[in-house]
Amino acid sequence: MVNHTIMMNAMIGLHAFHGVWSIVIMGVIGASMTQTGSASGAARFMFAMCWLNIPTLIYLTMSPRFPRTKILAHPYWLMGMNTIYSILWFAAFVSLAVYTNGGISDGESKETDENKKKAGGCAVFQAGTGETEKACTLNKSSIILGVFMWFVWLATTGIAGYAAWYFKQHTISPFDDYKSPSHEIQEATQAAFSSNDDYAPLNRTTPHQQEDFDEYDTEASRPPTHGRSGSVASSTYNSTYSYGEAAHPGRPLSWAAEREPYAGIGGHAPIAPAHGDAMMPDIPDDYSYRGGGARG
Known part of the structure; x- marks a missing residue:
């Protein structure tokens, strides 16, 4: 049985690693781009990927946390974003590796300094690309960092893929399904028939x-x-x-007999009978209180 709480915490931790690692790569590849010679398109692409990580990580980590934004955190969309960034980071470090190795290969054929040709590697990189040897070294470091970034994106893609599969099977995200359905039904039933005002919604x-x-x-x-x-x-x-x-x-009262x-x-005051013909009371004969005499 997969512990969904541990999985959710692992997902957040891996995305936090993405954010920190993006800053590291940004610094290294940025230093390479400031060296002598024009920066390559591969280096610029990796540098741009570091910036693109920021809004994506905000979406992936924040949208599932709040009730009003959970509608944007569909498991299929989360899996799609993780998959796309896994592909993009793979393309980023591979393109930079191809560019760097191509510059070294071209430099070996163009370099005229025998000492540099004998040293090989980044020593002949300037002859092939016009950039300095230090730029080549920084590119290699960026490639290694990009590989680590790609592996972490693969891990989050795997977790997001499991969440999408779970959603397809149970119509609920595993990050929201902390209790079994039977347990939730039992709690709801107890609350509905509870005499305690704190737990019975109808008595609140x-x-x-x-x-x-x-x-x-x-x-x-x-x-x-x-x-x-x-x-x-x-x-x-x-x-x-x-x-x-x-x-x-809003309810008229009925005039019952009782x-x-x-x-x-x-x-x-005289009281009318409840049933039968209503009769007026007899008129009293003595009107002396009104100043008149008896009726004769």
Whole structure:
């Protein structure tokens, strides 16, 4: 079983080596280009590859790390970038090696100094290319460094190739698949049916929402107030909202038989019957409180 965490850390470490090694090669090949004579196209190509490494390494290392950029870090694209740079670095050091060896070969046939011809190698390089012997030595060093760079790109290409194969088999990048699917399903099931508010998504409420719920529960559970001690507002509120049906702005309340009608300030208003024909109460005969006499 491949440890994907170790693989991801190895990938990041190899890309970090790419960045440091690019600076080293840039310094060596740059010193070769500043020597007497015009710099070769092969040397310029390797120097340009060092600069091109910078944006590519930023993409390869940063895009998989952030949720908003993961869409750019498709396993096939990562494999493609690593493959392209493996080919380019192979072409870079091979072209510089061909140029350097060609200059040495041409110098052996053109060199007139017997001592230099006898020494061979970079001693006759100037006769073949016009550059100094030091430029030839720096080119050889750059070739060796370029070979190491190519091997590291091959390693990252292999890891990216495995990630692309894994993605094809499981439709997920191995760098994101740290847990087995069964383990994730088990955790999700436990969280859904958990009574703990910290783990149950359906029970999660904000502190302000919880305060509102507590206040509503307290008001709704308060028994109805009747008599002279109760106010109109409290009587109306309790008679309307405290009989098993929660109040809601968008839900009309039904007038059931068991619902208590409005009782007024003193609680002495007549109550209509729940069933049958509604009848008005008898008119009292005594109107003495109004200053009139009894009806005769």
